[in-house]
């Protein structure tokens with residue numbers, strides 16, 4: 001990581017932090033500097049950085065802090081924060097049909113905007129610098145992303161079997177036309193066919209046609225529950241949802257697939273061969289008792305696995321650091337093998353793994369010169385962070401998201417020493433609470 005770009009004065013210099021950048025093995029610099037020029041990282045290496053990266057830079061003292069690439073939440077429904085804690089402890093289908101879908105029918109753009117604002121502020125506080133979202137009224141989520149300064153890959157959720165499916169696809173298309181590459185590239189877009197059981201083949205054909213025209217990928221839920229897989233095999237000549245989507249040609253496009261809990265060995269071969277990104281959501285899968293995704297097997301097979309929180313109604317927070325710890329613990333327990341999913345791999349899943357699953361790894365996921373400056377600083381001075389034997393282990397197994405002190409996204413300082421700078425956090429919380437209460441009262 002002794003990398004430099006052509007000499008250019010830096011705007012921000014994180015000085016004297018312990019720097020950790022994920023990879024096959026995490027790269028650790030005990031005392032390092034990270035220089036930011038414009039929206040990109042200009043230098044990562046030992047401290048002090050060469051003079052040209054220090055000249056004129058705003059210096060952030062990194063002593064006692066760990067610098068990491070921001071976490072990448074590979075699957076969520078940001079505005080669902082308005083449904084947090086309103087319907088817990090229910091089976092997935094009952095939860096969807098009796099609680100979530102009827103309430104979602106009452107959603108409007110205003111509720112989505114403030115729900116997404118709440119989600120963005122919560123994620124920035126937790127060091128999440130990018131999220132992949134699928135929902136409705138996505139213009140409003142895009143406005144929240146624009147306003148808060150976070151990075152996102154947005155898709156309009158499409159239920160092909162519902163009335164108005166073509167209108168939804170038109171909205172999804174407009175979202176891509178209007179927002180793909182917006183905010184200096186901070187916003188990217190996909191199309192969002194919800195799932196095989198809500199999107200018949202004829203509809204998926206239209207989605208694929210639109211994806212080809214727009215040159216975007218797709219974000220979909222696949223094989224989340226056992227029942228879904230059983231029903232699919234019954235209806236489609238024994239094919240699993242993953243085999244079915246492959247037979248339709250969906251995986252000829254870049255695809256981000258949430259869950260893949262009930263993926264067979266054959267499914268894993270397909271996911272690997274077709275380069276499908278998988279968003280593993282262990283907290284949500286545990287809470288809804290959907291099952292345990294075969295993540296260690298997927299990783300061994302070369303599947304591009306990342307980590308997501310799913311929506312706040314089924315997690316119930318958007319804390320990816322917690323998700324990394326849950327992932328490590330869950331797969332150790334499930335396999336009966338404590339060597340499975342070690343700390344470095346969990347950190348990889350939450351950063352570079354997710355960036356790969358989203359197809360954004362050229363720009364984010366590590367701290368390297370040339371990449372986008374999405375950097376978080378974690379306080380390593382709390383009692384639970386000592387002793388300092390192995391900081392990768394401390395971050396994954398012991399740090400709390402509230403230890404995130406400073407967040408830089410796209411070269412912009414969005415949170416500094418615990419203070420959110422660009423938005424009025426009190427207003428966001430109050431407005432989201434008003435909208436959430438109104439939705440439940442209605």
Ligand SMILES: [Zn+2]
Pocket residue numbers: 075076077221258310311
């Ligand atoms: Zn989801």
